[in-house]
Amino acid sequence: MAKVSLRPITPENLDECISLKVANHQKEFIDSNIYSLARASVRPTYHLFGIYDAEAHYRAKPSMVGFVMYEFIDAVGFVLRLMIDEKFQRRGYGRAAMVELIRRLKLHPEVERIATSHAKKNEAAARLYESLGFVDWKHESRTIPV
Secondary structure, eight states, rough: OOOOOEEOTTTHHHHHHOOOOOOGTTOOOOOOOOHHHHHHHTTTTTTTEEEGGGGGGGGOOEEEEOOOOEEEETEEEEEEEEEOOOOGGGGSHHHHHHHHHHHHHHTTTTTTTTEOOOOOOOOOHHHHHHHTTTTOSSSEEEEEEO
């Protein structure tokens, strides 16, 4: 499995985050990163991270392969966004990012449940979340207990 590191979105990597794109057939499933960043600018409770290949840490400037955003809502760590750039898909980065994010969210004592959601038609997301132990929770949402 791929290994990833999550690094905060900063002024130094903001443009790289904005430039990440999903494949054309996935655009109906996820908002653009610029939209997510704009929402986060008025929601200080959002936590934003670039996803990097952990094996590429030796490079002076490793490439961001994806983006993730989450927040805490009433004892729930809610994964709001997970996207992998189209150039880096099908390499295990999405799964690795979710595994790392679940690990991090479990470290917060206030988190009793981890949840996410996806478009009904997004079968790839459904399979990923199910394989990680998420179960149906609310309309188009999935959760796992901590």
